[in-house]
Amino acid sequence: MPVPEFETVSAAKAFGGVQSVIRHRSRETGTSMRFAAFLPPQAETTPVPVLWFLAGLTCTEDNFTVKAGAQRVAAELGLALIAPDTSPRGDGVPDDPDGAYDFGLGAGFYVDATEAPWSTHYRMRSYLERELPELVAATLPIDPTRQAISGHSMGGHGALTLALRTPDRFRSVSAFAPIASPMNCPWGHKALSGYLGADRDAWRQYDACALIADGARVPAILVDQGTADGFLAEQLKPDLLEAACAGTGIQLTLRRQDGYDHSYFFIASFIEDHLRWHARALAA
Amino acid sequence: MPVPEFETVSAAKAFGGVQSVIRHRSRETGTSMRFAAFLPPQAETTPVPVLWFLAGLTCTEDNFTVKAGAQRVAAELGLALIAPDTSPRGDGVPDDPDGAYDFGLGAGFYVDATEAPWSTHYRMRSYLERELPELVAATLPIDPTRQAISGHSMGGHGALTLALRTPDRFRSVSAFAPIASPMNCPWGHKALSGYLGADRDAWRQYDACALIADGARVPAILVDQGTADGFLAEQLKPDLLEAACAGTGIQLTLRRQDGYDHSYFFIASFIEDHLRWHARALAA
Numbered sequence: 269m270p271v272p273e274f275e276t277v278s279a280a281k282a283f284g285g286v287q288s289v290i291r292h293r294s295r296e297t298g299t300s301m302r303f304a305a306f307l308p309p310q311a312e313t314t315p316v317p318v319l320w321f322l323a324g325l326t327c328t329e330d331n332f333t334v335k336a337g338a339q340r341v342a343a344e345l346g347l348a349l350i351a352p353d354t355s356p357r358g359d360g361v362p363d364d365p366d367g368a369y370d371f372g373l374g375a376g377f378y379v380d381a382t383e384a385p386w387s388t389h390y391r392m393r394s395y396l397e398r399e400l401p402e403l404v405a406a407t408l409p410i411d412p413t414r415q416a417i418s419g420h421s422m423g424g425h426g427a428l429t430l431a432l433r434t435p436d437r438f439r440s441v442s443a444f445a446p447i448a449s450p451m452n453c454p455w456g457h458k459a460l461s462g463y464l465g466a467d468r469d470a471w472r473q474y475d476a477c478a479l480i481a482d483g484a485r486v487p488a489i490l491v492d493q494g495t496a497d498g499f500l501a502e503q504l505k506p507d508l509l510e511a512a513c514a515g516t517g518i519q520l521t522l523r524r525q526d527g528y529d530h531s532y533f534f535i536a537s538f539i540e541d542h543l544r545w546h547a548r549a550l551a552a
Numbered sequence: 553m554p555v556p557e558f559e560t561v562s563a564a565k566a567f568g569g570v571q572s573v574i575r576h577r578s579r580e581t582g583t584s585m586r587f588a589a590f591l592p593p594q595a596e597t598t599p600v601p602v603l604w605f606l607a608g609l610t611c612t613e614d615n616f617t618v619k620a621g622a623q624r625v626a627a628e629l630g631l632a633l634i635a636p637d638t639s640p641r642g643d644g645v646p647d648d649p650d651g652a653y654d655f656g657l658g659a660g661f662y663v664d665a666t667e668a669p670w671s672t673h674y675r676m677r678s679y680l681e682r683e684l685p686e687l688v689a690a691t692l693p694i695d696p697t698r699q700a701i702s703g704h705s706m707g708g709h710g711a712l713t714l715a716l717r718t719p720d721r722f723r724s725v726s727a728f729a730p731i732a733s734p735m736n737c738p739w740g741h742k743a744l745s746g747y748l749g750a751d752r753d754a755w756r757q758y759d760a761c762a763l764i765a766d767g768a769r770v771p772a773i774l775v776d777q778g779t780a781d782g783f784l785a786e787q788l789k790p791d792l793l794e795a796a797c798a799g800t801g802i803q804l805t806l807r808r809q810d811g812y813d814h815s816y817f818f819i820a821s822f823i824e825d826h827l828r829w830h831a832r833a834l835a836a
Contacts, residue, residue, distance in 0.1 A: 281780065282817035337621035337820065496565065533566035536621065 283343035310346035317414030324421030335532035378426030440549035494528030567627035581640035594630035601698035608705030619816035662710030724833035778812030
């Protein structure tokens with residue numbers, strides 16, 4: 269059965285708005301892709317600003333949508349929420365040869381792969397920089413001049429690097445427990461060498477700290493990081509982001525949240541702060 | 553490997569409190585059982601009131617815990633949340649012979665089964681009326697004199713019938729899209745005839761409307777029901793509960809929520825109202 273161009277898979281009323289899951293044919297990944305979209309009640313009468321939320325390893329469009337509890341405050345603030353998937357999926361899409369959770373399916377790392385066999389389908393950067401925003405702007409009542417972005421873990425890395433590469437697109441960026449510097453942690457080494465090959469210069473566009481070192485700028489970044497996060501020391505390393513921002517004029521607010529782990533309970537606990545922070549930037 | 557008497561499977565900080573999943577050996581079901589427990593920050597210093605939440609068909613202790621977004625307001629109100637599983641599970645526990653979702657595993661219907669082969673393990677009534685409250689009171693910092701109960705769908709039926717049978721235990725009861733009268737819908741017919749046999753008199757203790765007709769009373773019931781719920785007309789039938797309560801002195805607040813379906817997005821949208829309603833009763 270051919271994948272339709274654009275299909276609403278599910279829609280449920282939530283907090284006066286509508287939470288949908290949409291499936292569409294992607295020219296970038298060459299697959300069917302799904303994303304979740306929450307439209308607040310305000311979208312019935314006027315285009316609304318939008319917050320993109322990029323999820324972490326193993327996730328789909330569903331995790332943030334179902335677990336973060338973001339719709340309540342988004343409905344109050346009149347904010348649309350778009351939660352994309354984390355990789356291409358389906359027939360013919362290669363996966364990690366060992367089936368590991370940190371590469372391949374569910375682990376696209378928000379890059380355009382250049383190495384075979386990944387380069388055919390693993391084009392999450394172009395999907396999120398061009399195709400999906402165009403599709404969303406063409407099909408949903410959102411205001412493309414008011415976009416913000418956030419994400420968790422691998423998705424925090426995705427949010428930071430997308431915002432740093434395309435600062436004109438986003439008015440604000442935040443992250444939960446982001447992989448601050450993929451060039452300097454095992455998850456990142458595996459992903460960047462696998463998708464991009466051995467040339468570390470090619471990795472720098474996918475590393476928030478390297479992008480900042482190379483001159484990329486955003487006005488401000490909000491980061492929450494749990495102190496009981498089991499990935500903190502080896503994979504996430506927020507101190508590298510802190511060092512990278514120092515003296516650059518980027519206002520980094522890095523909050524070390526005592527006792528919180530890497531789960532969506534952590535995200536749910538602080539998502540309201542992030543939404544209000546983004547809403548202020550989007551209203552400015 | 554033997555199941556330990558009582559084991560914390562996971563614990564995560566959430567909204568200043570702690571969300572745990574606990575596994576224990578149940579004498580009633582003869583199996584390992586799991587339940588989720590949220591303790592608000594107030595529980596560090598004082599025993600707190602508790603809201604039980606019973607889930608619907610196919611659910612485990614996880615659904616309400618992960619999807620309803622209840623911890624935020626529970627933390628504010630100082631309310632513990634206990635979310636049990638919906639059936640016994642594991643080796644030797646029989647399931648629906650056709651693997652249907654509405655009987656057997658994930659579908660215990662909160663009864664003590666009397667028919668073979670169900671009667672050995674399917675003892676969710678006694679588990680929830682006696683064993684689990686005793687275990688919770690003995691192991692967690694909750695105040696057993698301040699208990700409330702709610703639930704969704706099959707769990708709404710469970711909450712209503714538990715509260716009607718043991719009104720002294722609960723100060724308040726509410727439900728989301730409850731099966732108002734299992735004796736009068738296909739899900740209920742299948743479950744009650746399967747677990748209890750053909751004698752309909754034995755079913756009445758598991759039917760909120762029949763219990764009320766037979767004289768059971770609670771002061772008040774809060775029910776939210778989505779008007780776009782696909783199970784509304786055939787399975788849920790809130791009008792039967794409305795008719796059963798009429799003239800009994802039970803104050804039924806039945807809110808028909810326009811456009812909402814049967815999902816956890818519906819529950820998440822209104823859980824705050826329920827928690828505040830219960831907190832008022834628990835503070836009285």
